[in-house]
Amino acid sequence: MDSFTPKTLPLSVQPPETNRQGSSHNIDSLNITIISHTSSFTIDDLHILEKKSGGNRNVYFDRELGRGYKIPKDIDGKDPSKIRGVMLEFLRRDTEKELRLNDIYEVIYQGKYAYLATFSSVEVDLGEGKVFSAPSFPINRDALPIEKGEKISLSAIQELQKAGYNPTDIKLDNFVKVKNEEGSYDYLPIDAKLIGKDGSSSLRSRFVKRTQEARGHFDMYKGKHIDTAI
Known part of the structure; x- marks a missing residue:
């Protein structure tokens, strides 16, 4: 069964169906x-x-x-x-x-x-x-994994912060990149377990803040995977 590969959709994304028969x-x-x-x-x-x-x-x-x-x-x-x-x-x-x-x-x-x-x-x-x-x-077929040696742009993190979200688990596995109209990349989060929200008192948001305070940096990896040049 390891050789089985499902057919690929011709579209970037297809909404889920509700009554599919199989x-x-x-x-x-x-x-x-x-x-x-x-x-x-x-x-x-x-x-x-x-x-x-x-x-x-x-x-x-x-x-x-x-x-x-x-x-x-x-x-x-x-x-x-x-x-x-x-x-x-x-x-x-x-x-x-x-x-x-x-x-x-x-x-x-x-x-x-x-x-x-x-x-x-x-x-x-x-x-x-x-x-x-x-x-x-x-499944977003336009998305690419961020390879080892690459970094996530600081502007992408600022995009989240500007929208009121507070990420701290900023590593390559938690983002994908999508080529934009300018020929550069947008970076999209694909894991939200450690993305807090401004003004929220949820356990997640409180945990994120405590983690940031303990590390002395908004990112638990202290910017290791962040490219500050873009």
Whole structure:
């Protein structure tokens, strides 16, 4: 099944469908049907999709729907009987934090990327009654990863701050770059777990402020991944 690659969408992004019946793919002579509901999946449904592995999470891509799904390695492929409910609750809260990206995309860069503000959550059945609320995000085919040795522009961080958001976990994995009309790059956050909000008293915003005070810098990496020249 590792050789399976879903077909690529001809558009940059396609909104999720609500009543999709599923699609069949022939994989090594086995006729497997993927039921790609936007509200719920089994973990086996996701395991058939294209996969990329990050530091803490596996990311699955449904190119046909134009959606991606993030599953923490702590639970992906694990024996569901050994997954504690308290961990699933903790991870559910992390998923809810991802939804802040909708608000961010609506306002940064004068709303140019508002069409991508379709971050949501889906229920993933892990088996034995264990359910995980997974982040679901739009696939932006214009976006490129920021490679090792590159940096995120300071102007992109200032764009977030100007909009009232307070990022501190500023590292390459948490942003992508998109070439803009001028031929340079816009930088979009793809992880909002440690992006606080001005005037908010939420646990996240308070944690971000405490982290910044402890490090003596707005960025927990003290600007290591920030290019101050752009």
